[in-house]
Every structure is written in structure tokens, then in C-alpha cells.
Amino acid sequence: MSEKKKGLLVILSGPSGCGKGTVLHQVLERYPNGIVSVSKTTREPRSGELEGVHYFFVTKKEFEKSIKKKDFLEYAEYAGSYYGTPKTWVEMQREAGKDVILEIEVQGGLQVIEKCPDAVSVFLTSPTLEELERRLRYRGTEDEEKIQKRMKRAIWELNHMDVYKHVIVNDNVEEAANQFIAIMKKAHSAINKEENDLEREGGV
Ligand code: 5GP
Numbered sequence: 708m709s710e711k712k713k714g715l716l717v718i719l720s721g722p723s724g725c726g727k728g729t730v731l732h733q734v735l736e737r738y739p740n741g742i743v744s745v746s747k748t749t750r751e752p753r754s755g756e757l758e759g760v761h762y763f764f765v766t767k768k769e770f771e772k773s774i775k776k777k778d779f780l781e782y783a784e785y786a787g788s789y790y791g792t793p794k795t796w797v798e799m800q801r802e803a804g805k806d807v808i809l810e811i812e813v814q815g816g817l818q819v820i821e822k823c824p825d826a827v828s829v830f831l832t833s834p835t836l837e838e839l840e841r842r843l844r845y846r847g848t849e850d851e852e853k854i855q856k857r858m859k860r861a862i863w864e865l866n867h868m869d870v871y872k873h874v875i876v877n878d879n880v881e882e883a884a885n886q887f888i889a890i891m892k893k894a895h896s897a898i899n900k901e902e903n904d905l906e907r908e909g910g911v
Contacts, residue, residue: 714740715806715894716797716823718871719887720816721831722861723786724843726877727810730831733884734808738891742805744797747773750788753848763793780822783814786856790815806891813864820870827894829887830871834878836861 721727735741747763749770758764765773770789773779782791792809800807809819820828833839839861843854868874873890877883 711802711804712898714801714804715891716801716819716826717741717806717808717891717894718816718819718826718828719808719810719831720813720829720864720871721877722833722839722864723857724839724846724861725831725833726842726880726883727831729880730875730877730883730887731808731810733880734887737884738806738888740804740806741808741891742800743808743810744792744800746790746792746811747779748788748790750790780809781811781815781818783812783818785812785814786853786860792819812860813867817867817870827873827890828871829873829875829890830868831875831877831883831887832865832868834876836865 719727719731731743735743745759745761745763747765747770749765749767750762752758752762752764756762767789770782770791773791773793774782778794779791780794780797782789784790790812792811792815797807797809809815811819816828816830819826833842836858840854840858843849843857849857875883875886
């Protein structure tokens with residue numbers, strides 16, 4: 708029996724309000740091999756958010772304990788709260804052949820790009836900064852102070868997008884999801900080609 712191939716590690720970053728969640732929702736509907744990592748956070752749950760589905764909601768003390776135990780693949784502070792990716796779960800899913808998508812902000816994205824050079828990195832952005840602010844306000848999940856914090860951070864994040872291998876402009880959700888799926892399929896083809904080339908070199 709052939710051995711299960713290890714799945715991809717995919718980073719998806721982009722400023723708050725660019726539509727990462729909506730695009731990912733469409734991606735997962737059409738790309739069953741993809742799975743999104745559930746992070747730990749110290750931020751308060753928003754209405755409708757579920758423990759273990761959207762996040763694992765923990766106290767600052769619990770989060771710091773996980774940092775000490777080196778449980779995170781990466782972690783970062785964002786708008787006054789901590790967010791981190793559980794390392795073991797990600798590795799287990801990849802070993803099982805799943806393509807694991809990390810929906811994380813840029814500080815964390817940069818950590819993963821450095822630690823895992825084979826990670827596929829994607830930056831999603833909205834067509835303009837005005838559109839970003841409009842979407843953030845329309846969502847209605849943050850008060851004015853938090854909107855201002857997130858907009859400031861958005862500008863910082865936009866200045867780092869060229870570190871990512873791929874940039875998608877989210878003009879249309881379906882189109883953005885198509886591009887994201889195409890990037891993952893292309894990454895698989897590149898790995899397969901590399902393996903076939905190696906086999907050919909070693910075998911004949
Ligand atoms: P939100 O509070 O809107 O759910 O998330 C705020 C930001 O934190 C978003 O950009 C989101 O992608 C990012 N984020 C969510 N989980 C993680 C994580 O585990 N690590 C890092 N670095 N960022 C995360």
C-alpha cells in the first residue's frame with residue numbers, strides 16, 4: 708500500500724476586514740482536503756463564536772503556560788489579545804495527509820515563513836483601504852477604539868505583503884476562493900513533479 712503523502716502547510720494572512728473567513732468558508736466547501744487550524748486566543752468570544760470551533764478561548768495565564776511548554780508553532784499579540792497556533796495538532800493533520808490552513812495575522816505569518824520554508828504563504832487584501840474600513844464597520848463586531856486599532860494594524864500588515872509568495876485581491880469572494888484553491892493545487896503539482904524527478908534520477 709502506498710504511504711499517505713504529507714499535507715501542505717498553508718498560511719493565509721490579510722488585514723482585519725479583508726474577508727479571510729468568508730473566502731476560507733468557500734474554499735473548504737470545494738476543497739475537502741483542506742482543514743483550518745483552530746487557534747488559542749485570550750480575546751473574549753464574539754456572539755455566536757463557539758469554543759473549539761472558532762477558537763479555544765483561554766486566559767492569559769493559560770496562554771502563557773502554553774508558551775512555556777512550547778506548544779505553539781507561532782503566536783502573536785494582536786489588538787490587545789494573544790493568538791497562537793497549536794503545533795502538535797497541525798503536525799498530526801499534515802501527517803494524515805490534510806492540507807492545514809493557518810488563518811493568522813502577519814507577525815505569526817512571518818514566524819511560520821521563517822521556520823517552515825516549504826509553507827505556502829498567501830496574503831489576501833481588499834481592493835482599497837477605504838473598502839477595508841467599510842467592511843470592518845459593516846461587520847459591527849468591534850467598537851470605535853478597536854476599529855481604529857485594527858485599521859492601524861491593517862496598514863502595518865499591508866506594508867508586509869511582499870514577504871508572502873502569493874497575493875490575492877478580494878474583489879469577488881468566489882474568484883478569490885478559486886485563486887486560493889488553484890495555489891494549493893499548484894503546490895501539490897510542484898511537489899509531485901519534484902518527487903518524480905528525484906525518482907527518475909535515482910531509479911534509471
Ligand atoms: P479576530 O480577533 O478577528 O478573530 O482575529 C484577529 C487576527 O488574529 C486576525 O488577523 C486573525 O487571522 C489572527 N489570528 C487568528 N488566530 C491566530 C493565531 O493562531 N496566530 C496568529 N498569529 N494570528 C491569529
